[in-house]
Amino acid sequence: MRREGLAPMSVLSAPTTSASAVSVDLGPASALSCRECGQRYPLGPIFACAECFGPLEIAYDLPTGDPEGLRSRIEAGPASIWRYSELLPVPADVATKPNLNPGWTPLVRADRLAAELGVTGGLWVKDDSGNPTHSFKDRVVANALEAARAFGFTTLSCSSTGNLAGAVGAAAARAGLRSCVFIPHDLEQGKVVMAAVYGGDLVGIEGSYDDVNRFCSELIGDPAGEGWGFVNVNLRPYYAEGSKTLAFEICEQLGWRIPDQLVVPIASGSQLTKIDKGIRELISLGLVEDRPYRIFGAQAEGCSPVSRAFKDGHDVIRPVKPDTIAKSLAIGNPADGPYVLDIARRTGGAVEDVTDAQVVDAIKLLARTEGIFAETAGGVTVGVTRKLIEAGVLDPTLTTVVLNTGDGLKTLDAVAPTTGPTAIIRPDLDAFREAGLV
Amino acid sequence: MRREGLAPMSVLSAPTTSASAVSVDLGPASALSCRECGQRYPLGPIFACAECFGPLEIAYDLPTGDPEGLRSRIEAGPASIWRYSELLPVPADVATKPNLNPGWTPLVRADRLAAELGVTGGLWVKDDSGNPTHSFKDRVVANALEAARAFGFTTLSCSSTGNLAGAVGAAAARAGLRSCVFIPHDLEQGKVVMAAVYGGDLVGIEGSYDDVNRFCSELIGDPAGEGWGFVNVNLRPYYAEGSKTLAFEICEQLGWRIPDQLVVPIASGSQLTKIDKGIRELISLGLVEDRPYRIFGAQAEGCSPVSRAFKDGHDVIRPVKPDTIAKSLAIGNPADGPYVLDIARRTGGAVEDVTDAQVVDAIKLLARTEGIFAETAGGVTVGVTRKLIEAGVLDPTLTTVVLNTGDGLKTLDAVAPTTGPTAIIRPDLDAFREAGLV
Numbered sequence: 045m046r047r048e049g050l051a052p053m054s055v056l057s058a059p060t061t062s063a064s065a066v067s068v069d070l071g072p073a074s075a076l077s078c079r080e081c082g083q084r085y086p087l088g089p090i091f092a093c094a095e096c097f098g099p100l101e102i103a104y105d106l107p108t109g110d111p112e113g114l115r116s117r118i119e120a121g122p123a124s125i126w127r128y129s130e131l132l133p134v135p136a137d138v139a140t141k142p143n144l145n146p147g148w149t150p151l152v153r154a155d156r157l158a159a160e161l162g163v164t165g166g167l168w169v170k171d172d173s174g175n176p177t178h179s180f181k182d183r184v185v186a187n188a189l190e191a192a193r194a195f196g197f198t199t200l201s202c203s204s205t206g207n208l209a210g211a212v213g214a215a216a217a218r219a220g221l222r223s224c225v226f227i228p229h230d231l232e233q234g235k236v237v238m239a240a241v242y243g244g245d246l247v248g249i250e251g252s253y254d255d256v257n258r259f260c261s262e263l264i265g266d267p268a269g270e271g272w273g274f275v276n277v278n279l280r281p282y283y284a285e286g287s288k289t290l291a292f293e294i295c296e297q298l299g300w301r302i303p304d305q306l307v308v309p310i311a312s313g314s315q316l317t318k319i320d321k322g323i324r325e326l327i328s329l330g331l332v333e334d335r336p337y338r339i340f341g342a343q344a345e346g347c348s349p350v351s352r353a354f355k356d357g358h359d360v361i362r363p364v365k366p367d368t369i370a371k372s373l374a375i376g377n378p379a380d381g382p383y384v385l386d387i388a389r390r391t392g393g394a395v396e397d398v399t400d401a402q403v404v405d406a407i408k409l410l411a412r413t414e415g416i417f418a419e420t421a422g423g424v425t426v427g428v429t430r431k432l433i434e435a436g437v438l439d440p441t442l443t444t445v446v447l448n449t450g451d452g453l454k455t456l457d458a459v460a461p462t463t464g465p466t467a468i469i470r471p472d473l474d475a476f477r478e479a480g481l482v
Numbered sequence: 483m484r485r486e487g488l489a490p491m492s493v494l495s496a497p498t499t500s501a502s503a504v505s506v507d508l509g510p511a512s513a514l515s516c517r518e519c520g521q522r523y524p525l526g527p528i529f530a531c532a533e534c535f536g537p538l539e540i541a542y543d544l545p546t547g548d549p550e551g552l553r554s555r556i557e558a559g560p561a562s563i564w565r566y567s568e569l570l571p572v573p574a575d576v577a578t579k580p581n582l583n584p585g586w587t588p589l590v591r592a593d594r595l596a597a598e599l600g601v602t603g604g605l606w607v608k609d610d611s612g613n614p615t616h617s618f619k620d621r622v623v624a625n626a627l628e629a630a631r632a633f634g635f636t637t638l639s640c641s642s643t644g645n646l647a648g649a650v651g652a653a654a655a656r657a658g659l660r661s662c663v664f665i666p667h668d669l670e671q672g673k674v675v676m677a678a679v680y681g682g683d684l685v686g687i688e689g690s691y692d693d694v695n696r697f698c699s700e701l702i703g704d705p706a707g708e709g710w711g712f713v714n715v716n717l718r719p720y721y722a723e724g725s726k727t728l729a730f731e732i733c734e735q736l737g738w739r740i741p742d743q744l745v746v747p748i749a750s751g752s753q754l755t756k757i758d759k760g761i762r763e764l765i766s767l768g769l770v771e772d773r774p775y776r777i778f779g780a781q782a783e784g785c786s787p788v789s790r791a792f793k794d795g796h797d798v799i800r801p802v803k804p805d806t807i808a809k810s811l812a813i814g815n816p817a818d819g820p821y822v823l824d825i826a827r828r829t830g831g832a833v834e835d836v837t838d839a840q841v842v843d844a845i846k847l848l849a850r851t852e853g854i855f856a857e858t859a860g861g862v863t864v865g866v867t868r869k870l871i872e873a874g875v876l877d878p879t880l881t882t883v884v885l886n887t888g889d890g891l892k893t894l895d896a897v898a899p900t901t902g903p904t905a906i907i908r909p910d911l912d913a914f915r916e917a918g919l920v
Contacts, residue, residue: 123561144853217851229906236901464674471693
């Protein structure tokens with residue numbers, strides 16, 4: 045299986061440079077394991093199987109036999125993802141190192157949204173806009189940062205369309221590492237400022253996001269990229285594990301209980317697959333009761349290759365050219381798409397998409413009912429939740445958790461054209477009464 | 483003493499309408515007390531003394547005699563300002579009501595910033611951008627909301643230049659109250675969107691912020707404003723108490739210890755005076771050791787009436803017309819200015835100001851060293867900290883806490899002109915090498 049357009053050459057050349065010689069302490073992480081063929085590799089900055097090109101995942105020696113003790117240690121831990129350090133590829137003393145300490149974001153009981161949607165079984169919004177740079181990316185970057193430290197990398201890097209660039213820049217600044225991140229040269233100024241303000245190098249690439257990605261893959265195989273940790277390329281197995289913490293937190297915040305239904309956005313599909321992995325780890329560790337749960341994937345219609353494949357009953361994802369306001373989800377060739385299809389089908393979930401207009405409506409619905417101003421990606425999940433309830437696919441009598449993975453301040457343009465003052469008046473009481481607001 | 487340009491008539495007329503008849507449960511809050519003459523009033527939606535026009539503050543029956551028990555209850559409380567509910571004008575079950583649950587934001591140990599500034603005694607940044615709408619305003623609005631509920635108000639309101647409007651809109655949405663907020667009609671579109679997205683009524687007033695304020699004061703005395711809680715006018719005594727939680731959290735996060743020095747921004751001056759009040763309450767309750775501390779006030783040069791009075795040795799504040807990029811601090815006639823002068827002088831602190839260029843430099847310094855992207859108000863406090871160290875006024879060998887009260891995403895324009903890509907290149911390795919980044 046080919047990953048994200050990377051040539052086999054770069055897949056094969058990466059591990060030989062630095063993986064085998066390094067002795068690393070990444071806590072319970074014991075090896076890398078191919079998701080497709082099971083081939084194992086020592087921990088290192090590699091991401092694809094040399095045998096079959098399948099994606100590599102972390103294999104663990106997890107703490108077993110004393111779920112009560114583990115639960116107590118977690119509950120006594122810091123108010124960040126590091127409360128789960130025993131379940132992540134990070135050293136035991138991770139919380140003492142300079143990092144952004146993301147996570148432990150609010151799980152908001154959303155009774156007013158539930159009333160509007162007709163949900164009677166209990167509805168919650170996991171609001172990841174509360175992270176340090178206001179998106180879930182802080183979770184994954186914090187894990188990649190520990191891998192970068194373990195492998196002796198001195199520069200933290202990534203390809204990005206905006207959110208990730210800021211998360212990497214901020215994390216590197218806090219840790220005292222250099223950062224150099226790559227973006228398409230024609231991003232909106234606001235996103236450029238958010239990416240550049242942390243003082244690392246920011247390189248605009250004359251081309252599309254695909255061109256940026258391809259360039260980063262070349263750089264990894266080149267001496268110019270020596271000592272560079274690309275969080276979403278050669279550190280991807282470590283990075284991706286950060287998304288498990290969403291599942292850990294949701295279950296713990298529900299009183300160590302798996303919700304019946306989760307609605308998760310799909311970009312590459314990695315987040316959804318890792319949330320499923322996180323829930324299964326909690327079950328195997330005895331931290332939650334093993335009970336059925338359904339995972340629903342949410343896309344924007346303008347970039348809905350996984351939703352299309354799900355509805356057509358296909359196992360293969362046909363790449364698309366994205367055209368949607370939900371730019372943080374706009375990956376036309378999602379690497380983990382096939383795994384998302386597996387999980388949606390296995391758990392009895394579904395994958396659905398909504399139009400840009402429905403995204404905007406859903407952002408406003410969430411803001412009006414719960415005071416949460418979501419990024420477009422949050423509009424996608426709330427919009428899909430509404431659509432799936434109306435279609436009778438999502439069961440409103442069951443407990444349901446909807447993810448908001450980013451902050452509305454980052455995508456103001458989506459709602460700006462339709463969001464303004466109710467009235468503009470002279471500063472006097474007669475004018476106010478005439479405006480009809482009392 | 484006249485407050486914020488309000489006419490005595492509205493001061494006198496407000497209490498008679500609804501205060502006396504209402505029986506309210508606001509926890510330990512027992513009465514309102516005039517800060518100037520000590521006159522006491524029953525709890526109600528009033529804000530100025532009918533005798534002397536001085537500002538009213540909350541008087542408490544605080545829990546005494548068992549500091550260890552109180553400390554344990556706080557530490558076992560929620561990760562929000564409600565852990566201090568026994569010290570705030572809120573009912574004991576406040577955490578179970580729908581609200582934004584602000585506070586318990588990170589106190590970031592800032593070793594890299596300390597190294598740049600030459601601070602050796604320990605430097606921390608209290609980062610309030612982590613609040614739900616990403617400014618400290620969520621703290622004060624959450625307290626005002628409980629007062630609004632207690633007094634039976636059905637509409638939450640305020641005058642605002644932006645940040646507060648969003649905080650009120652979001653809080654009202656979560657609580658299921660109506661909101662109607664007033665802003666100058668010519669605010670930047672981004673701020674209008676942030677204020678309007680929560681779906682309440684947003685009224686643009688044709689005039690300046692002073693005109694908006696005056697209009698709101700008129701509305702309170704008019705039947706059209708019946709049942710309206712203006713968080714920063716008729717609910718101001720309750721609202722202002724929210725700022726004490728900054729002091730509570732800082733001391734608890736330092737291990738129940740008062741820092742030697744705090745650097746606090748000044749807009750109306752209310753936040754600084756309440757931080758001082760909060761520290762004194764912790765001392766009187768036996769929660770922290772009574773030791774000297776210095777409070778430093780920070781302003782932008784373009785709106786520095788308190789700094790000017792401090793430097794000139796005056797007790798009176800001469801109002802100014804604000805002209806600075808630090809718009810959230812741009813109050814030209816700060817109501818609590820005289821109290822700020824008292825506190826700075828009593829504690830051995832100072833009040834200082836920095837230019838807009840220094841604000842921008844300080845925002846970038848904090849971002850580059852700690853990965854924290856601050857609003858212009860955070861640039862003011864960091865810039866003033868640097869200036870006071872260089873002047874030998876702030877002692878770098880003592881423990882120091884600097885406040886960042888808002889998020890850089892809200893004031894992108896401040897840094898945009900000087901923040902951009904390091905290089906723009908073609909997507910190939912030769913072009914990258916020529917850019918000189920490796």
